[in-house]
Amino acid sequence: MADQNEYLPQPQGFATTAIHAFQDPEQWDSMAVVTPMVASTTFKHYDPENFKKYEYSRCGNPNRDVLENCLATLDNGKYGVCWSSGLGAATAVLNMFTVGDHIICGDDIYGSTNMLFRQVCSQFGLELTFAEANNIESAIKTNTKLIWVESLTNPTMKVFDIKSIAEIAHKNKILLAVDSTFVTPYFQRPLNFGADLVIHSISKYINGHTDVIMGVTITNNEGIYKKLKFLQTVMGIVPAPFDCYQVTRSIKTLALRMKQHMKNSLEVGQFLEKHPKVEKVLHPGLPSHPQHELFKKQSSGCSGMLSFYLKGGLAESKKFFDSLETFTLAGSLGGYESLVELPSLMSHDCIPEDQRRVLKITDNLVRMSVGLEDTEDLIKDLKKALEKV
Structure with missing residues (x-):
C-alpha cells in the first residue's frame, strides 16, 4: 500500500461527522x-398560509434534509x-444556464454525461466545447x-x-463544477481548491451497496444553492425518502469502506502491472500513473477504481470476462462487490467512435x-482469467 504520508492529510473527524452530523436524536x-x-x-398545515x-x-x-446537510458538511460545503x-x-x-451560454466540458467523462451534454445541451440552446486539461483556457469564449x-x-x-482550473475560471468569472464521484469527500474536497460546485453520483461509493440511485450537488455559494433548490422543487428531480434513509445509513461506514477500497485496489493494480498479459495499468495511486504527483497534491488517497489495457483486442477481452468468477461483468461501480466492464461497448458506447479513438x-x-x-481471492480470480487470454 502506498505511503499515506505522501497524500494530503485525511480530513479530521470525518467518520464522526458522517455518523452524527444533523442526526441528533433530540x-x-x-x-x-x-x-x-x-x-x-x-x-x-396550521391554516392555509402556515x-x-x-x-x-x-x-x-x-x-432528505438530514442527508443533504450531512453530505454538504462531509465535502466542507454549506449547502x-x-x-x-x-x-x-x-x-x-x-x-441554471440559458440560451446562448457556453459550457466547457473535460474531454474524458462518463458516457451518459457526455451524451447529456452533447445531445441535450443543443436542445437547450447551450453551446458546448470538449477540452483537454491543457486546452481549457484556450476554449474560453x-x-x-x-x-x-x-x-x-x-x-x-x-x-x-482543480486549483489551476478554478483560478482560470474565476479570473474569467466562470463557474467550475467538479464531478468527484470516483474519489468521494473522504479522499478529495474540490471546494477546498476553488471549485464552485461538487457533484457526486451517490449511487456509487457514497451509498456503496449497489441498491440506491441518487445524486447530489454541493456548494458554498448561496446564490447557486438557491437556484438549485428552486430547480429541485419545480423540476421534481427528487430522491425518495427511503432512498435518503438508506444513504444516511451507508455514509456511516464510508470512511471504513474507502480505506479498504484503496488497499485492495493498490494490491490489485500492483499485481496487474507485473502480469505479462497486461499492456498498461491506469491507477492514480500507483507511481506509474503520469499524474500521480498531481493526484497526491489534491487527494488524501485513492478509491477502488482503475483501468487497464489487455494485450490484444475484443476477442481477448471477451475471453477474460468469460473466465472471471469473483469479479462480476456489470456496469456501475463503487459497491462492496468487485465489478469489471468494457467501456467501449458498455458505459461509453454512446460516445462517437472517433472520439473514443482519441480518448x-x-x-x-x-x-x-x-x-x-x-484481496487474495480477487488476485486469484484475475490470474486465472488472464491465463485464458
Missing part, C-alpha cells in the same frame, strides 16, 4: 437514535441538494459560463488540476471497480 419527538423514515408525501416546517415532500422531507440520480444532478446544473470536469476521469483515469477507449480497455472481498 430533534425527533421519539428521540430515535436512527433518523426515522418519513414516507408521507404531504404534511398538515405550516410547521414541511409542506409537500417534493419541496422538503426530513430524511447540499440531492437529486434522483447523478444525471439528475447534472441536468439541474445545466438548467465571452459567453462561457461553466467549466465541468471530473476530478478523476471515467474511464481513462486522467487527473484534472483511447479501445476494445482492450477494461475498467475495474475493486470491491471489499479478500
